[in-house]
Amino acid sequence: MTERLRSWIHANLFSSRLNGFLTLVMLALLALTLPPLLRWAFLDAVYAGADRSVCGAGACWAFIDARFDQFFYGRYAPSERWRINLAALVLALFAAGAMWPRNPRRTECVILLVTLCPLIAGVLLVGGVFGLKLVPTDQWGGLTLNVVLTYATTAIALPLGVLLALGRRSRLPVVRWLSIGFIEIWRGVPLLTVLFMATVMLPMFLPDGLTLDRLVRAILGLSLFVAAYMAEVVRAGLQGISKGQYEAAAGLGLGYWRAHRLIILPQAFRLIVPGIVNTVIDLFKDTTLVSIIGLFDILGIVGQSTKDPAWLGLGREGYVFAAFVFFVCCFSLSLYSQSLERKIARSGGH
């Protein structure tokens, strides 16, 4: 065993003079940074307490402990929070069904995930029917809001993106140029300006009677923006389909829409699922931008909590915790997307 260990160390850490030197430099750097970091995060940390008087030199995780529910549920009434849990459970079940490769009913799961699930989740979260108490969207917040924004935006942006991608490849000049214009304008401006536009400029363009909820406006802005990126992902997939497939579909006598629905898009989608998952990961991270336009997503709630006199100035702990939550979600999703990519590469792309 020690022999194997020694040969591993030799091959991986001290294979040459330069490598040995690099190993020593890295060890020195890690020795300088890791111990204070670990001492702050674990050894000197305080895990429980009622307010900031318990905090010491290390991290004050008591703050996270005290605000845990708010970080996840926002200002959603505590007695109604089971509804969020139930909606998340439904969502997680169908998402797992859609992602599990050996599920015989996978297609059905995907379809239900974008049709029935949003409906169930919407009824549960909004309420006002079936004896559920109405919860206005200004009480929604925390990580729930990030998930709601991501989910609703994906459900709108993905179909829109498919249409835009087809439009960009269309033979009709008007369709093509409108699609290109739409895609390139949204891809050319920062998301933050799109969100500002949706909150301050959009109400000016709507008639008086029609006032859209703040959350709905944010979802609209996010959807237009993400649709442009989805369109480029879908376009890449369409370009990966060989010409023979198109010719075969046309040869079978299928029309444009039927050929795309039955032959082209199913194959293209197999290629672009990793791309879509990556776009969704980016979207999930970008939903934090709504905290700038006054919605209380997890980042907004953390910012607000650090201004609470009882927990004043605990920004580091709050942001580190939020980063940890995002990391767990995004990293696992990106591992999933990478495994899909490898699978596609193994099967030769088609």
Add this chain to the structure above:
Amino acid sequence: MKDSSTGLWPMKNAHALLWQGVLLLATGLLALWFGGNAAEHLARRGMSLDFGFLGQTAGFDIPFHILPFASTDTYLKALGIAFLNTVLVAVLGILAASALGLTLGIMRLSANWLVRNTAGVIVEVVRNTPQLLQIVFWYVGVLQVLPQARQSLSLADTVFLNIRGLFVPAPLASPATLPLLAALVLALVAVPLIRHRLPDARGRTRWLWLVPPALLAALIATLDGWSVPKLQGFNFSGGITLPPELVALWAGLTLYTAAFIAEIVRASIAGVGKGQTEAARSLGLKPWLTLRLVVLPQALRVMIPQVTSQYLNLIKSSSLGAAIAYPEIVQIFAGTVLNQSGRAIEVMVIVMLVFLAVNLAASAALERVNAATALKER
């Protein structure tokens, strides 16, 4: 691009015209409806669509500006100052992110387990957390808890970091500085051009590459010295002060983009087939020459378009400075100016047009670089 495969479904000209006409009509009607609503809203407030407010006095101060600005200046000047701040952080970010990204990418390819995995952990943590969260963390969690000026962290007593920002030495211009700077810029443009125009004289014109470094050395040597920041009372004087907002935004943009660049560098170098390296080695090329003549030219071809889009992302992400009150274009215009003037449509149109223009200009410039390195097939 038009695709030949869609030509498989020929459409009668009349049908094609009809569909396009319907689409145009629908788009036009939607635009008219939006326009009508907006006109009604504006009329009720006694306003009209008018960019004339840009000539009015701004009446607010911009805390950080490169060129002089006072609250008596116009909105138009404020736009220029805010734009310069956006450009400043974008340029600083692109330079630092390229250097850091290249370093991390090469570290990830290292044969050394420790080096490879340390870089891997940094890249994955940064890539999988929101950029805004990182920027806010740098600001709230790092820069705002730095010590006061008297207990500054310092590097060799010339660079100081404290709660008021980063203090770095500033070069002092002498009479020779401006001409030498102009010559340097000229040389950087002219040398590649000359070498490009005279492909047969490549060997004899190689010495031309010595001109820019020589000019740079002369530039530094003839400087009228450096102004080093010095503690006076409770603050520093002399040198250049980068406010904490700029430093936090710079750090956030740099690290996030560098993580993505590192991944691009790693993937494109690893993507050059192993056979290429083996063939080069069996031709007797040394490892350094193999890298320079065989691996890098092929990797660069894959790398450049992707890195380009990261640069464009960085420019757009500089708008996140609005979250920590860095006075860039979104913070000043979509924030302060919009609140003061109430001109939502005009302000948002200006801000979005500025970003669109910057993006188009940057992508056109980078496209030239891409074309120069792209595969030239005969």
